[in-house]
Each structure stands twice: as C-alpha cells, then as structure tokens.
Amino acid sequence: MGAELSPILPDDADVVVRVRGLKSAFGSQVIHDDLDLDVRRGEILGVVGGSGTGKSVLMRAIIGLQKPAAGSIEIFGTDVSQMDAAAAKDLRRKWGVLFQEGALFSSLTVAENIEVPMREFLDLPAGLMDELAGFKVSMVGLPPEAGPKFPSELSGGMKKRAGLGRALSLDPELLFLDEPTAGLDPISAAAFDDLIKVLKQTLGLTVFLITHDLDTLHAICDRVAVLADQKVLAVGTIPELLAFDHPWVREYFSGPRGRAVLKPETAADRPAMEAI
Numbered sequence: 001m002g003a004e005l006s007p008i009l010p011d012d013a014d015v016v017v018r019v020r021g022l023k024s025a026f027g028s029q030v031i032h033d034d035l036d037l038d039v040r041r042g043e044i045l046g047v048v049g050g051s052g053t054g055k056s057v058l059m060r061a062i063i064g065l066q067k068p069a070a071g072s073i074e075i076f077g078t079d080v081s082q083m084d085a086a087a088a089k090d091l092r093r094k095w096g097v098l099f100q101e102g103a104l105f106s107s108l109t110v111a112e113n114i115e116v117p118m119r120e121f122l123d124l125p126a127g128l129m130d131e132l133a134g135f136k137v138s139m140v141g142l143p144p145e146a147g148p149k150f151p152s153e154l155s156g157g158m159k160k161r162a163g164l165g166r167a168l169s170l171d172p173e174l175l176f177l178d179e180p181t182a183g184l185d186p187i188s189a190a191a192f193d194d195l196i197k198v199l200k201q202t203l204g205l206t207v208f209l210i211t212h213d214l215d216t217l218h219a220i221c222d223r224v225a226v227l228a229d230q231k232v233l234a235v236g237t238i239p240e241l242l243a244f245d246h247p248w249v250r251e252y253f254s255g256p257r258g259r260a261v262l263k264p265e266t267a268a269d270r271p272a273m274e275a276i
Contacts, residue, residue: 014041015074016174016206017062022071024057031057033230035071044200044207045235046217049227050248055210056100058227059176062208063097064088075174093121095174096167100182103163104151110137110162111147117169136165141195157188161195168199175200177209181216193219214253226252 017039024032031054039045049055060066062073064080073080075091083091096117104113111133118129137147140161151159160180167175180196181189197220200207211217217224218238225235226249234244242253 015039016041016076017208018072018074019058019062020072020074022058022061022073023069024054024061024066025069030230032061035231037225037232037235039206039208040223041206042200042204043222044196044209044220046221046224047208047210047227048212048217048224048252053227054230055227056178059097059178059208059210063095063176064092089121093170094172095176096170096172097176098160098163098167098178098180100178101159104159104166106151109148109150110142110154110165113151113162114166114169116166121170132169133165136168137162139168139199140165141191156183157185157192160184160192164195168203171203173204173206175205175207177207177211179210179212181211181213186215189213189215190219196220 015038017037019035019037022032022035022037023030024035035058037058047055047058057066061068062075076094078087078091080088080091104110105116108116111130114133114136115129118124118132124132134144134147137144142158142161142165146154146158146162151162154162164177164180167177177196181192184192193216196207196209199205200220209216209221221238223235223237224241226233226241226246228246228248233246234241234249236244238253241249244250
C-alpha cells in the first residue's frame with residue numbers, strides 16, 4: 001500500500017476481506033495496479049477517491065462481478081478464485097449489496113424485491129417469505145404500506161431503504177454500499193447514516209462503504225481507504241488521514257468542504273441576511 005496508516009494485518013488476523021496485488025483493467029486501460037486492502041471484521045470502512053479511480057470497480061471485483069487481471073481476493077479466509085460454483089454460491093449468501101440508486105426491479109414490489117435473494121438461495125414457503133420481507137421493511141425504517149408499492153411509487157430515500165432491505169434479506173455478515181446517500185437531501189442522508197450505524201451495531205455487520213459524502217465519513221466510518229494512483233494510497237482514521245501529506249488527500253479532507261465538516265457553522269459565522 002502507499003501508506004500503512006492503519007497497517008495491513010497479518011494473515012491470521014480477523015480480516016473479512018483481504019485484497020492483495022489486485023490489477024483491474026478494461027482492455028489497455030488499467031484501473032488498479034498492485035492494490036492491497038484489508039476490511040476488518042465489525043468495522044465500517046469508507047472508500048473514497050476521485051472520479052475514475054475505480055471505487056465501484058473495486059467493489060465489483062470483490063463480489064465477483066468484475067474479474068481481476070491479476071492478484072488475489074479472500075473473503076472470510078477463502079480465496080474466491082479457487083472456489084467451485086457451489087462454494088461461490090454459498091459464500092454469496094454471506095454478503096448483501098446496495099448498488100447505486102437502489103437498483104430495484106421496477107416490475108416487482110418492494111416486498112417482492114426483498115424476496116428475490118430468498119427465492120434464489122432458500123427454499124421457503126411463500127407465506128414465510130412475505131413475513132420476512134415485512135420484517136425487513138420495518139428494519140430499514142419503511143412503513144408497512146411500502147411493501148406492496150412499486151419502486152416508481154417511492155421517493156429517492158425510500159428507494160435506498162428498500163434496496164437496503166433487499167441487501168439484508170439473507171441476514172448477511174458483510175454489507176457493500178455504493179454511494180448510499182448520493183442524491184439525498186441532508187436530513188435524509190443523515191437519517192440513512194444513523195440507520196447504517198445502528199444496523200452495524202445491532203447485527204454485527206462489517207460494512208464496505210463507497211461514498212464521497214464527508215458527513216458520512218465523519219459520522220459513521222471507523223477507517224477510510226483512499227484510492228489514487230491506481231491503488232489504495234492510504235487507509236486510516238480521519239485524524240490519521242488529515243496528517244497524511246498528499247495533494248489529493250489534503251485537498252479532500254482539508255479543503256473548504258472538509259473544514260466545514262470539521263468545524264460546524266455557528267450563527268456568528270453566517271453572514272447577515274440582506275433585507276429584501
């Protein structure tokens with residue numbers, strides 16, 4: 001790694017996701033080269049980086065939707081490249097994914113969307129699946145009447161929560177979130193952050209969280225990994241990253257937006273409203 005602010009742990013440490021020497025490429029375009037990363041059990045790891053640094057590509061490589069050109073990925077101590085189809089399916093039951101914009105099936109209701117993983121991995125009676133879907137709807141803070149609604153009938157924030165409900169359908173140990181608060185107003189975004197933090201604590205989740213939202217990073221992330229120069233440039237707590245000497249890291253965390261998060265605005269800081 002570029003900087004071991006929070007050092008890579010030894011092989012016998014409690015690491016849920018271990019990435020070593022990852023290379024991701026699309027033809028001649030190399031996105032990642034010799035990328036290393038550990039995701040520790042029970043943490044919320046924020047992943048940040050500029051446009052084109054491959055944050056979503058990294059997540060897709062970890063969950064098996066993007067085949068790496070080189071390197072290894074271990075999840076729960078298992079090298080995913082060495083598994084057969086049956087073992088890979090069993091492993092996929094241990095994680096849930098919330099893609100950008102929720103990625104709900106538009107022709108299915110919220111409850112039916114939540115039941116999709118159950119139908120793929122489990123053999124349950126329809127009545128039990130309906131009951132479990134109702135429980136997940138409540139778990140993510142949606143009202144019961146949201147269950148029979150279609151995605152087109154939901155607000156942006158409700159779609160995110162419905163997508164989260166589907167990600168939690170199989171009671172996973174590991175949760176992947178791709179820009180979960182993007183497009184939400186500040187109040188809805190803060191409420192979603194609070195929900196993630198509560199779910200992490202109550203369910204014992206490990207969370208891999210891609211975001212550009214500085215408020216989210218400060219509010220709920222235990223560590224933050226910075227993608228730049230085709231690799232994880234640095235990973236650590238925000239105080240550690242604030243002390244890291246790199247132009248992009250310095251501008252991101254110590255620029256105007258970063259300073260605004262670190263120093264909440266007071267009434268004395270705000271300019272007086274001009275009379276109309």
